Amino acid sequence: MTTWPSWQPEVLSFLPAWLWKVICIFLVLQMPPILVSLLVWAERRVSAWIQDRVGPNRVGPFGLLQSVADLVKFVFKEDVVPGQVNRVLYSVAPALAMVPGLVTFSLLPFAERFMVSDLDSGLLMLFAISSLAVYGIQIGGWASNSKYALIGGVRASAQIISYELTLGLAAAVVVLFTGSLNLAEMVRWQSETRILGLLPAWTIFVFPGGTVAFVIFITSAFAETNRLPFDMPEAESELAAGYHVEYSSMKFALFFLGEYAAMIVMSGLMTTLFLGGWSLFGLERVMEGTIWQTLIQTGIWWAKTLFFLFVFIWIRWTLPRFRYDQLMRLGWKVFLPLSLANLLVAAWMRTWGMWGASA
Amino acid sequence: MPESPVPPPDVYVPLLLVVLIAGGLAAVLLSVSTVVTKLTMRRRLRSPTRNTPYECGLPILTDARTRFSVKFYIVAMLFILFDIEVVFLYPWAVIYGRGDSARGGLGLGFLFLELLVFLGILFLGWLYVVRKGVLEWQAE
């Protein structure tokens, strides 16, 4: 019998392991709804701030309860099902778009002893599950039997699969550095290795292989989540709303939830793969083994992730939208060869010198 | 972390649990609005226009089940080809990343050579696609 880490803070070791897992699941499943509602509020406040407006400020302090009001509205809106749709697929699609977003949360390593499932194939599993969301989008667009929805769905899936390649190739650089597909293991490697004897070897610092991979990854993440500057699938000026134009009420809310959850997961993945996850210059080792350590690590992880979420919003309100052919050209003609070359550079660095970080 | 050939089952069970919970949540949420609509609307509004697809108020001329650009299909095929090759890179990257600890290996130099060959083939395929103008979305 091998001893796997208990994934349980020592203070709580009186709890049976299964109970701790249940607590983890409970806590982790709280995150997406809360965060999404916060994020929607933040998006509107930040956009207002960037455009020198006020933004929602009536419901609750600073308009914080705006999302709750939105939710209530979603529930009580009429659930319109247009006559031309394929009813079964039309109803299944929103669920298909949302479930992967929720499930991928359980693979993220928030802290050393706070994660739902610590898979050895974590990264692969995460990619596998998150790419299922494209089915929801494509099926939703097709089942709506509406031209805007169809074009939006087709565009979205073409875009998502195009950038999945570069996303995967950029992540392969991290795999190659750490020699593992286990996300927690990746974070451990990043926090324990030093480059130039000083800096923690967060992948983003491992110049040039890791840095270029990060740039490729963050750009691909924007395309994956259909966010500006790559939001052609929804381009409201040409497609009204893209693949969910025929959806209303809670069905629309599920698409919305899935999209934002995917955004959070992408940010979390960037934190984990490139920014050292829960580690922060030794702070993650303070009060080793206590519940506080777990809290600190989770805090560090979320701080980094929230920063990326802010970048998502920030860029949305700063950059104009690409044209579709530009998007495809960027993905296939620039990023694909670039990420292949970068992989080669990274592989070279791994063996023949990584600023003294060869673990 | 100690290595084990087989992870304990409790690594996968929570994941399965989350999948079930998320699926159940989706089902509940989907039915909530349907039920609420049924309960609150005494008389459902029905009219021909209400049942048509949304096209910004213009009259609908054709069905949405029409042809669209073949480029999308080609992109899908290219994705399958290239994505499979990316997936093949992952096991390689894991073995390469473990470095000297890889047992019975042929040495990192050989592994690097393998990557060169693999990427060479991939690059040739990419070059073919580009030169054939498959990725030119402007042509039409």
Next chain:
Amino acid sequence: MDIAGPFAPVLLETLSACGAGAVLLVDLFTPEARKSRVGAASLAVTAILFLAAWFGMEAGGETATLFGGSLVLDGMAVFLKRTFATAGLLAVLAAIRYEDRLPRGRGEFHFLLLSALTGMFLVSSVGDLMSMFVSLELVTLSFFILAAFRRERPESVEAGLKLLVLGSLAAAFVLFGTAFLYGATGDLTFAGLRDHLASLRGAPPSRDLLLGLLFVLLGLGFKIGMVPMQVWVPDVYQGAPAPVTAFLAVGSKAAGFALVLRLVTTVAGPGTKDSLQLLFTALAFATLFYGNLAAIPQTNVKRLLGYSSIGHCGYLLMGLAALGPASYYDESAAASGAAAILFYLLAYALTTFGAFLVVILFSAATGSDEMDDYAGLSRRSPLLAASLTVALLSLAGVPPLAGFFGKFMLMRSVALTGPAGFGLLVAGAVNVVIGLYYYLCLVKRMYVHPPKDASPLPVTGPTAALLYALTAALLILGIFPGAFVTLASDAARAAFGVGG
């Protein structure tokens, strides 16, 4: 001479894969007006392969393995690789004379020819069932596209689709049988299969193993055009572009027989010989009579050659039937059967290309493949008529041509099995007569009938030289077969484990 050292098992494969990539690159960076460069590049690649196969590999060397036994290089593999390299060179030479008629995609045409060739090289030295499937599919997939290459002609598309649908079925058969074999033996390598059978000590093998073997053989039977998997042959031969047909006739048949030989040399043992011999005797009977009888009423040359190729599959199966019953089993007879198959494949490759080259040139000039249009060819172009006649006579097995000696070796190996082979010998002889009849019908049209259109068909310098060379090769192989027979029998003896 051995120029590749430990990497000899993948020398030709690597060269041809790189060559295929290079041809594709040349095509990508060549403007439309100078596309003939692509053919030149492809010719250069196959010429190098030809030289490397005949002069860069040790025929009688030690058996070398690579990749954990996935690839094996023994005498048989070397002989087959030489056959394939020759066929590849001839296919590209034929394709260059054909490619002006391709509306587009010359680069892809040559690339696919080379990728099929790569697959054939791999096929000749596979050492386990998985690499067998993969390399076989490389050959077949390339041919799917090649057969449908002239997509403006319905016949060509039909040929490609038929090949695709039936080929997928055959591939499924092979995989299904592979699964059974793996289940029965727990090993995917041929060596493991041999060890498993040896461990039975003469007891009959399990039903799963026999079933798996049967499925794999049926799947491979598709590639060689064996009854009952022969239905695709005439349509595909007629519809596919002529160089592709020639390469398919030679390549698919030789690749299939390479694998059948590997499998049979692996599994032939005291416990299996009786059933194997019975099976192959029956198959040879059916295939011989089906192919040769159905060829008689044909009016299209390519179709005629298609049916005749089924007949030739029957002759080749005679070599496998030479295993002999267990009571009479003689390893040297079995080895001589394998040697005869190897020699016959080489002779068949040269002969088929000799015939198809004339068909290509004729249809390029007249746009027809109908036998009636060949009337009076001897007066319009004596060289074309003479070359085709020699090739047809070689196919029929008239001495002193290559085909005769191949048939002679096959018959001899059957005769060595004793009285059990008597029926098959008679059948073979009857079929030679039938074959002679329909081949001579075409010869008669060329020499006796008056031409409908008396305009001469000129044959230019290099093409004429190629025709002369092929005819000469057929004569040499028929008159001085000694060196090649020695090579083939050494290879076969090594495969059956019979000493020098």
